[in-house]
Amino acid sequence: MKYLDRETFLHHLDPRAKIVLGLLGAVMIVALRTPFGLFLLFAMLLGAFGLLRPARGTVRTTAVLMATALCFTMISQGFFYGLEPRTAILTIVAPDSGLLGRITGGIAIYREGLLYGALQSLRLFSAMLLSAVIVMSTYPSDLLLGMERLGVPGRIGFLVTVSIRFLPALIDEANRILLAQKLRGLDLKGVRGGFRACRYLLPPLIIDSLRNARRIALAAEVRAFTGKKTLVRELSFSLRDWLVLGFSTTGMVLLVMFQGAFS
Amino acid sequence: MNLYIGSLILVTVLGAVLFHILWTRRAVPSFSIQDLVTAALFCSLLYIAILPFKFGLSRVPLIQSFFFSIPYTATLFIGIRLIPRAGTATLIICGHSLLAQTISSGINPLWWPYALLASFILELYFLATGNYLGSMKNALGAGFLRGLTVYLYFYCFSAPFIWHQFFAPWYIAVQTAQGIAGSMIGASLGLYLSKPIISATRYGGI
Numbered sequence: 001m002k003y004l005d006r007e008t009f010l011h012h013l014d015p016r017a018k019i020v021l022g023l024l025g026a027v028m029i030v031a032l033r034t035p036f037g038l039f040l041l042f043a044m045l046l047g048a049f050g051l052l053r054p055a056r057g058t059v060r061t062t063a064v065l066m067a068t069a070l071c072f073t074m075i076s077q078g079f080f081y082g083l084e085p086r087t088a089i090l091t092i093v094a095p096d097s098g099l100l101g102r103i104t105g106g107i108a109i110y111r112e113g114l115l116y117g118a119l120q121s122l123r124l125f126s127a128m129l130l131s132a133v134i135v136m137s138t139y140p141s142d143l144l145l146g147m148e149r150l151g152v153p154g155r156i157g158f159l160v161t162v163s164i165r166f167l168p169a170l171i172d173e174a175n176r177i178l179l180a181q182k183l184r185g186l187d188l189k190g191v192r193g194g195f196r197a198c199r200y201l202l203p204p205l206i207i208d209s210l211r212n213a214r215r216i217a218l219a220a221e222v223r224a225f226t227g228k229k230t231l232v233r234e235l236s237f238s239l240r241d242w243l244v245l246g247f248s249t250t251g252m253v254l255l256v257m258f259q260g261a262f263s
Numbered sequence: 264m265n266l267y268i269g270s271l272i273l274v275t276v277l278g279a280v281l282f283h284i285l286w287t288r289r290a291v292p293s294f295s296i297q298d299l300v301t302a303a304l305f306c307s308l309l310y311i312a313i314l315p316f317k318f319g320l321s322r323v324p325l326i327q328s329f330f331f332s333i334p335y336t337a338t339l340f341i342g343i344r345l346i347p348r349a350g351t352a353t354l355i356i357c358g359h360s361l362l363a364q365t366i367s368s369g370i371n372p373l374w375w376p377y378a379l380l381a382s383f384i385l386e387l388y389f390l391a392t393g394n395y396l397g398s399m400k401n402a403l404g405a406g407f408l409r410g411l412t413v414y415l416y417f418y419c420f421s422a423p424f425i426w427h428q429f430f431a432p433w434y435i436a437v438q439t440a441q442g443i444a445g446s447m448i449g450a451s452l453g454l455y456l457s458k459p460i461i462s463a464t465r466y467g468g469i
Contacts, residue, residue, distance in 0.1 A: 002366070019370055026371045030425055073428065080431045104433045120427050127371070135367060143365050155299060156361070159354065162303035163310075163362045170307050194315065198334060202456050206308065206341065207463045213304045217297035225296060 003139050004058075008051055010137040015146030017241040018134050021248055025130045028252050029123050037259040038122040045129035052136050062132065069124045074117035081113025089114075140164050142235075149235055158225075162216065170209060177204050270420045274376045277383040284390055285349055292350025302351065305342035306358035312338040328414055329441035336406055336449025337456065340396055343385075344457040345464065347395035353382035373425050377416060384412045399454055406450030410443035 010018075025045070032038050049062075088108040095106030134143075141161065148157045181200050182188065188197045285291050294302070312334040342355045360378035364370050388408050394401040418435040422428045430438075 022370050023372055026373050030373065033427075076430070077428060080429050080434065104431065117428075123426060131364075131367070131371070134370065135365075140365055143370070147370070155294070156358070159299055159303045159306065159358045160361050160365055162300055163306040163358060164366060166304055166307035167310065167366075170304075170311055174311065195333075198312070198337070198452075199456070202308075202312075202338070202341070203459050203463075206304075206460050207467070209304050209308070210301065210345075210460075210464060213300045214297065217295075217300040220296045220300070 002135065004052055004054065004136040006053060006137075008053065008137065010048065010051055010133065012240070013137070013244060014235055014237050014241045015138050015142045016150055016235065016237060017245050018138055019143070019146050019150060020245060022130060022134050024249060024252055025126070028256065029126050029130070031256050032123075032259060034259045035119055035122075037255055038119065038126070040255060042122045042126050042129070045126050045133065048133045049129050052133065054132075054136065058136075062128065065128060066121075066125050069128070070118065070121045073121045073124060074114050075109075077117030077120060078109040078113040079107060081110040081116055083112070086110040086112045145235060166209070166212075169212065170205065173208055174201060174205055177201055177208075270376050270380075270416070270424075274379045274383065277387065278379065281383055281386050281390070284387075290349055292348065292354075294346075294350065294354065298346050298351075299354075301346060302342065302354045302358060305338065305345075305355045306362045308342075309335060309338050309355065309359040310362055326441065328410075328438045329445040332410060332413075332442050332445030333449040333452065336409060336446045337453040340402060340405070340450055340453030341457045341460060343389075344396050344454070344461065347397070349386060349390060351395075352385040352389070353379075356382040356385075373421075377413070377421060380416055381409060381413050384408055396450075396454060396457075399451065402450040402454045403447050406446040406448075407443055409450075410446035411439060413446075414439040414442035 025041075028041055032041055054062075087110060089111050091106070091108040093101050093104060093107040095101050097106075138146075141164075144157050144161055148154060178188070178197060178201060181197075186196065186200060187193055282291075313331065339352070339355055343351050357378050360374060364374070385405055385408065388405055389395050392401055392404070396402045396405065415435070418430055418438060422430060
């Protein structure tokens with residue numbers, strides 16, 4: 001997921017409001033236990049994702065990621081469901097079939113586990129959508145500015161900002177080195193090729209990047225950088241931010257309080 | 264939820280022990296701008312190094328821990344070898360976690376104890392041994408500890424109490440064993456790859 005340049009309601013919210021809403025959403029993902037509550041949270045986040053008007057490719061990627069998460073969660077929970085009653089629909093290793101059966105206590109797919117996995121997938125989908133909404137509607141530097149305003153030390157903000165700046169340069173450099181290694185006859189196919197690529201890529205990439213790092217550090221030091229920044233842009237928390245924060249918090253608290261009534 | 268809060272308390276206690284040791288030894292970490300930029304470089308490198316595995320082999324159930332931990336540990340340990348002192352592991356692991364959350368997965372406090380635990384365990388190990396990956400034995404020990412802590416915490420705390428997913432004990436044992444093996448291979452790879460990098464830093468005019 002990456003920042004999406006749009007003029008939507010979510011884009012205009014203060015990054016601090018989005019960070020706080022993100023934290024609340026993360027707590028909700030853990031606290032909600034009923035299918036109704038989880039579905040409502042998922043529906044709200046899906047609505048917020050739709051508000052961003054994402055490109056068709058992004059929607060397709062999100063759908064593929066969700067389908068993969070659904071499959072893996074259903075399969076893993078189908079195998080490891082431990083509550084009773086449970087109905088085995090396919091026994092792979094019987095409990096009394098040799099050493100493997102004794103160690104594992106038997107491996108089977110349970111119907112209730114598959115259903116539990118499908119329900120728990122809503123939790124994963126919500127986490128996925130929550131991240132997508134925050135990342136796609138907030139420019140990374142604004143997110144960092146918001147974090148700094150919420151009390152994250154300046155030096156940590158500097159560390160993350162510099163890491164973000166390093167990323168595209170590192171990817172370019174890595175591609176260049178890999179191309180050079182391929183031209184020299186390095187075979188990068190398969191798992192072995194992947195490890196070989198690591199071995200031949202990392203040292204030159206790090207050595208070259210360290211050179212850049214020294215240059216950046218020198219530039220910051222000669223300007224007497226202490227970790228405190230003189231900001232060109234200040235964040236402003238408006239009435240709209242307070243309203244969104246207030247309504248969302250109330251809604252979330254009510255949902256947690258009344259989730260039992262809908263179970 | 265109670266166990267999640269329990270894990271938060273555990274991380275806080277570990278952090279307090281670490282800080283106390285550093286305070287009594289008068290070795291509270293203080294990083295220069297150059298160290299910070301180098302750590303930032305390793306945060307980005309960690310992000311890039313695990314990308315191919317994140318979307319490839321690490322999504323395949325049963326073998327994900329092994330394939331994920333090799334590039335992660337190798338890159339992390341090269342970073343620690345370049346800035347061999349207290350606080351580097353925390354800076355790189357937590358910095359990478361924040362970076363990944365800022366640009367791709369969204370700020371999620373539920374993952375913070377995971378990153379802090381992985382960092383504090385390594386810091387305490389380095390402090391106890393008085394060695395920052397100076398030998399292969401130390402690197403293998405650190406790799407073992409990283410694999411053991413991170414995967415046990417994930418499968419015993421994060422998965423059931425955050426994601427409400429349950430795994431059979433034998434599956435947790437298999438994943439943890441793979442995580443330990445992967446981390447130890449990554450540790451030895453990191454140590455092996457860091458040698459030419461350190462030589463270049465010392466004698467290559469970087």
